[in-house]
Structure formats: C-alpha cells, structure tokens
Amino acid sequence: MHPEAPGWTPSPKVTPTAPEQPAQVRRILRLFRPYRGRLTLVGLLVAASSLVSVASPFLLREILDVAIPQQRTGLLSLLALGMIVTAVVTSVFGVLQTLISTTVGQRVMHDLRTAVYAKLQRMPLAFFTRTRTGEVQSRIANDIGGMQATVTSTATSLVSNLTSVVATIVAMLALDWRLTLASLALLPFFVWVSRRVGRERKRITTQRQKQMAAMSAIVTESLSVSGILLGRTMGRADSLTKNFADESERLVDLEIRSNMAGRWRMSTIGIVMAAIPALLYWTAGMLTQFGGPAFSIGTLVAFVTLQQGLLRPTVSLLTTGVEMQTSLALFQRIFEYLDLPVAITEPARPVALPQVRGEVRFENVDFTYDTDPPGSQARDTGYTLHGIELTVPAGSSLAVVGATGSGKSTLSYLVPRLYDVTGGRVTLDGVDVRDLDFATLSAAVGVVSQETYLFHATVADNLRFAKPDATDGQLREAARAAQIHDQIAALPDGYDTLVGERGYRFSGGEKQRLALARTILRDPPVLILDEATSALDTRTERAVQEAIDTLSKGRTTLTIAHRLSTVRDADQIVVLDAGRIAERGTHAELLTADGKYAALVRRDSQTAEVTVGG
Known part of the structure; x- marks a missing residue:
C-alpha cells in the first residue's frame, strides 16, 4: 500500500461504550x-x-x-x-x-x-x-x-x-x-x-x-479478481482454503452453541x-x-x-x-x-459559487492524520503537512514531487475534502472549501488516481457514473478526447461491453483512459492527477499522457508525480520533504538551483525510469 495513503495504519475496532439496555x-x-x-x-x-x-x-x-x-x-x-x-x-x-x-x-x-x-x-x-x-x-x-x-x-x-x-x-x-x-x-x-x-x-x-x-x-478479499491472482501466483490457494475452513469451523461451533x-x-x-x-x-x-x-x-x-x-x-x-x-x-x-462521528460535514450555510474560475490556495495549511498519536514517529517522518503556503492561479498547472512519504497525495486530498485540514485553510476562488456544499465541490474538483476503479457494469454505465444524463454522443466525444474510443468501438458490444470486476477486461492504460473519459464528462474546472501514470509502461504512459494533456487544457491542474517526465512543462513545481515545501519553481529554475529536485531528476535518469532533458 502506498505509504502516504491513509490505509497504512492498523484497522481499528469499533468499540463504543455499550448503551444501557x-x-x-x-x-x-x-x-x-x-x-x-x-x-x-x-x-x-x-x-x-x-x-x-x-x-x-x-x-x-x-x-x-x-x-x-x-x-x-x-x-x-x-x-x-x-x-x-x-x-x-x-x-x-x-x-x-x-x-x-x-x-x-x-x-x-x-x-x-x-x-x-x-x-x-x-x-x-x-x-x-x-x-x-x-x-x-x-x-x-x-x-x-x-x-x-x-x-x-x-x-x-x-x-x-x-x-x-x-x-x-x-x-x-x-x-x-x-x-x-x-x-x-x-x-x-x-x-x-x-x-x-x-x-x-x-x-x-x-x-x-x-x-x-x-x-x-x-x-471479499480472497475471492476478488486481485485476491485470486495473488493467491494463485503466490501458491497460497491451499493455505487460503485452510484459513477459510478454520474460520468456518469456529462459526459452526458458535452456531451450535447459539x-x-x-x-x-x-x-x-x-x-x-x-x-x-x-x-x-x-x-x-x-x-x-x-x-x-x-x-x-x-x-x-x-x-x-x-x-x-x-x-x-x-x-x-x-x-x-x-x-x-x-x-x-x-x-x-x-x-x-x-453512532460513528462524521468528521467531514457540509456547512449549515454553504457559500454559493455560480461560476468556478479554479484558483486554489493553501494558506498556512497543517494536517495530521487522526490516527497519529501526539509525538509519534509518523508526525516526525512526513505523514503530516506543515505550514503549506501555495497558490495555484486559475487555469495554471502545479506539479507536486518528492520522495515517498513526503505528503504529496495528502496535499491533493485536501482540495476535494477527502480530509479536512488540521490548521490553516484550503480555498477555491477565495472561498474555504469547508464553506462549500459537497455538490458544488465535487462538480468543481475532479480526481484521477493511480488506482482506477470501474464497476462491474457496461462501459457506458461506468462513464455515465460521472454524468447520468450524458447522451451517447457525449460518451463518444469524451472517449475520443481520452483516446480510448477506438478500443471501445472495436469490442463486440462496443459501449455496451461489460468491463468485468474492477475493469479487468481492460489493460492498465485503457482503464486509466476510461477514468479520464469519465472525468472529461464531468468537466471539472479543477483537475487533480494523483500519480495517474506511475504504474504504466513507457508506451502506455505516453498515450495516457496525451489524453491528460487534452483534459488539462484550460483547467487548474494539480499533478502528483512520481515520474518527473510528466511535470517538466508545469507552470509551477513544488518539492515536498517531510511534509514541508522544500523548493518551488519551474523545471529549469529548479535544475539550476541544483537542490532536491535536481537530485530527483538525476535519480530518475540513473534508474532509467524516465529520461529528463535539461
């Protein structure tokens, strides 16, 4: 699991005090x-x-x-x-x-x-x-x-x-x-x-x-497509069966006792x-x-x-x-x-945004995951954001890079309010995102992540999840913009083809382009790309990147990048280190400064993951 993702902590137990009978x-x-x-x-x-x-x-x-x-x-x-x-x-x-x-x-x-x-x-x-x-x-x-x-x-x-x-x-x-x-x-x-x-x-x-x-x-875990693949390739099918049989045996005992x-x-x-x-x-x-x-x-x-x-x-x-x-x-x-507390709630009196321009600002933002106890190592090693001051003008592009665990994905989660800031505020067109209702915020901010999720439904149904009233023509137009229409049209049932569980009928690059087409249908003024190409091979990445470039035109774009080849043309690049902004500037400016960004570029060149020109 990605170390920045909020799943790095152990699963808690829901153990509230039992009410009086x-x-x-x-x-x-x-x-x-x-x-x-x-x-x-x-x-x-x-x-x-x-x-x-x-x-x-x-x-x-x-x-x-x-x-x-x-x-x-x-x-x-x-x-x-x-x-x-x-x-x-x-x-x-x-x-x-x-x-x-x-x-x-x-x-x-x-x-x-x-x-x-x-x-x-x-x-x-x-x-x-x-x-x-x-x-x-x-x-x-x-x-x-x-x-x-x-x-x-x-x-x-x-x-x-x-x-x-x-x-x-x-x-x-x-x-x-x-x-x-x-x-x-x-x-x-x-x-x-x-x-x-x-x-x-x-x-x-x-x-x-x-x-x-x-x-x-x-x-749920072992009989999903991913679970079956993992179990078979690791030779653990018999072990998983035995584990299930042991759990079932315990259930038999409890059923008899009950x-x-x-x-x-x-x-x-x-x-x-x-x-x-x-x-x-x-x-x-x-x-x-x-x-x-x-x-x-x-x-x-x-x-x-x-x-x-x-x-x-x-x-x-x-x-x-x-x-x-x-x-x-x-x-x-x-x-x-x-009775579980809801940490993120809609404002009682939401602020209206009739037209979203797309300016995003981080004003002295601090963030800590609730699961991090005070003084824990997590707070000291990058699972927290500290004093983030950052402005992304409407229609411009920002790239956020940094070592694993530096807080890149965490920063992007704050804009659509997947988490709320611990301190400071995140604004959209000058309005604190906490003062916007969920419908306004979800319409304004689109997210394309590395792990594309597709429902076990048709291609058309998966695309219409973003816009239920979309016409067939709009579906085809979005698919062409995402450079996936030809592949869909070549399928026996076209847009009526079932994608299979989690989209396993399609390759990683095809799924990413379907996700991009879905986002194009929603047409958000602000676009967040959370390492959307990091799991793809170079050829597939190039095709997906072309679709991303099409999608990004005229939008405020925040790109969380692992491969630096995808960010060199960004209007602004920010380097995060342990939850703080270590450097900021354009690609050329940061190379000239010969700091952390330049070191990351050299690392990528040495490992032959990407080739970054000067």
Whole structure:
C-alpha cells in the first residue's frame, strides 16, 4: 500500500461504550414510530383474535354441561357453529396481522439498511482505509438480515401472546380461582429461566456476528479478481482454503452453541407445562375429596382446554423474550455504525459559487492524520503537512514531487475534502472549501488516481457514473478526447461491453483512459492527477499522457508525480520533504538551483525510469 495513503495504519475496532439496555430498547422502539398507525391496527387485530379464541372453551363447557345432557339440539348446533365461526375469525385475523406486521418489519429493515448505507457514504476516507470491506458488508447484510425475524414478527408475537395469556388467565379465574393458582405456581420460575437463557444467547450472538464479519472479509478479499491472482501466483490457494475452513469451523461451533444455549432448560419448561393438566386433575380430585365443591365435567374440561391454550402463548412469550435479548446484540452492532462521528460535514450555510474560475490556495495549511498519536514517529517522518503556503492561479498547472512519504497525495486530498485540514485553510476562488456544499465541490474538483476503479457494469454505465444524463454522443466525444474510443468501438458490444470486476477486461492504460473519459464528462474546472501514470509502461504512459494533456487544457491542474517526465512543462513545481515545501519553481529554475529536485531528476535518469532533458 502506498505509504502516504491513509490505509497504512492498523484497522481499528469499533468499540463504543455499550448503551444501557433500557435505552437501547427505547431506541429500537423509535424505529417503529413512523408506522404506529399500522401497528395500532395490528394490536387491535391481535386483541380481537385473542379474545375470540378464548370463547371456545366457554362454548365447549355449555355443550358438555347443558346442550348434550339436556339433549337441546338447537343449542348444540348453535354452540358448535359458534366454535367454527370462532376458528374462522381467528384465522382471518391472524393472516391480516401477519401481513401488516411483516410489511412494517420489512420497512423498518429497509430504513435501517438505508440509514447505515447513507451514514457510511458520509464517513471520511480514513474510515474505509482502516476498515475491512467484508466487515462493512457484514453489518449491512448479516446483522440487519439477522434481525428480520425480530422486526417482522416479534412485535406481533409479543402483543398476540401477551394478550392471549392475559385473556386466558382472566377466563381461567372466571372458571375457578383455585385451579388457576395451581396452574400459575411455576410461572416465576419459567420467567427466571428464560431471562438467563436470553443473556447467554445474546453473548454468543455477538461472537457469532463478529465471526461472520471475519468470514465475509476473507471472502471479499480472497475471492476478488486481485485476491485470486495473488493467491494463485503466490501458491497460497491451499493455505487460503485452510484459513477459510478454520474460520468456518469456529462459526459452526458458535452456531451450535447459539442454537443449543438453554435448549434443555426451555425444553424442561415445555415438559412441565404439558404435565400441568395431570396436576389440575389431581387438584380437582383432592379438593372434591376433602369437602370442596365438586367440579362439573364441562368446567374441568374447559379449564384444561384453557390451560393447554395457555401453554403455547406462554412458551412463545418466553421464547420471544429470549429472541429479543439475542437481537439486542445485532441492534447494538448496527447502532455502533449509526453512532460513528462524521468528521467531514457540509456547512449549515454553504457559500454559493455560480461560476468556478479554479484558483486554489493553501494558506498556512497543517494536517495530521487522526490516527497519529501526539509525538509519534509518523508526525516526525512526513505523514503530516506543515505550514503549506501555495497558490495555484486559475487555469495554471502545479506539479507536486518528492520522495515517498513526503505528503504529496495528502496535499491533493485536501482540495476535494477527502480530509479536512488540521490548521490553516484550503480555498477555491477565495472561498474555504469547508464553506462549500459537497455538490458544488465535487462538480468543481475532479480526481484521477493511480488506482482506477470501474464497476462491474457496461462501459457506458461506468462513464455515465460521472454524468447520468450524458447522451451517447457525449460518451463518444469524451472517449475520443481520452483516446480510448477506438478500443471501445472495436469490442463486440462496443459501449455496451461489460468491463468485468474492477475493469479487468481492460489493460492498465485503457482503464486509466476510461477514468479520464469519465472525468472529461464531468468537466471539472479543477483537475487533480494523483500519480495517474506511475504504474504504466513507457508506451502506455505516453498515450495516457496525451489524453491528460487534452483534459488539462484550460483547467487548474494539480499533478502528483512520481515520474518527473510528466511535470517538466508545469507552470509551477513544488518539492515536498517531510511534509514541508522544500523548493518551488519551474523545471529549469529548479535544475539550476541544483537542490532536491535536481537530485530527483538525476535519480530518475540513473534508474532509467524516465529520461529528463535539461
């Protein structure tokens, strides 16, 4: 990795202080606030469904105690029809509440995914150079995807089961309070067990999601085109496979532990709940034997039916509590990203620039990467800019040269606000770039870097990324200016040809010219060329340089150069050394001064990388 690039530091871990659980729950509930109308309707459907379903045992009691013994066929038919209607109404209500709650849940997941993606779009470049791509993808895909059951069904399940439990207990009390107390004696124990299981699963889920993120990072890095090329050429395919298998094995262990955590304890609850009818029959018999009032068959059967109906929602309610505690680990990981501070923000009252001339000034600029602690070696060896005073008149060209690590790329990143200065200011036409909105700044400043990024899409789509409304004619005109039209036209599908992942269908020089064509479409008044030809061979570099010369005409151009042959005609050349301006002048003036620039020219001549004339 380029030592000036912000990826030279180790990847940090996002480890904010975990919020208190009640505060986190309140925050989760706020996610559902925009849909409270639909959720209220779900609650009403759930309550109605639960109340209707409780009527069945009472109808059954009347059938057993009145209709059948008294041979009242009319009443029997009416009660039987009532039980059928109850089942139908309950089913219809259930389908409706499932539809509404699933829709709400999916909308909440959509809101979360969009919020995380939008937040990441606002994060500074340093965040992405220090964070593995797979980790970011895992937060959006695995963590939010893992919350699907929670946000789509948990709320409904909670309301439904809670309503069913309350309604059932009230009905049981109406039948007989003594049997009700016997049925609910073990309920506090069940609640205690479920809470313990929930805490255990939450801890394991956190570990599991981290492991899934690690695996996602491995897949993203090793199965990309670059990863495959590196692995094959280095003979590390088997080693990479073993590494992936080891990570997968750890995930298997966590998945098993997650699924089995508290399984025996929850099964014990189910067994005990299922055995309670025997306890009820025993209790009724003992109460009758010791002088209590006798229970009618209808009452006893209705009570046991209610109790059995209580089994499902009670166990489901306890399980829902466990799932909610488990999902808190997923929500916490998502909230960690949503709570990341945004270092580079748009101004509250941006300054308008109706027409950009293109004058760029660095006024006493200092810059230090946030990851450099005070007094670190990085601060003392060139990863910081100090006291940069520099003016680039509109329409002129500036070349920035220097040894590796001198701060060249860092200087260029400050103009489009990929980073903000630590001290001083960078201005565009006299306006601090921090006072411009992002749309104005991105329209004014174009960047062509050494590493060209192309999407896995058609050539036309990649070019239109710079200008979505560009016509086919404008695409061809930009491609001709970048000297890449003939190569595109020779392809079987022309501009509709897929470029392949990261543009691997094209050579390095062709990709660079595609990047230049994309920038030509955007037509920025200020152009930054960050070592755009340093990775190319001499012949390809010559072709790309011709395209760059075409693109640079009439624009303010800042060129970060490694090969000095590309900068000799610049209006102004600046030599950086350890983050400070060591020399400035034209090519001829700096050669005459016989300082650092002249030494760099001699170095290039000796290594035969380029030939620089006097």
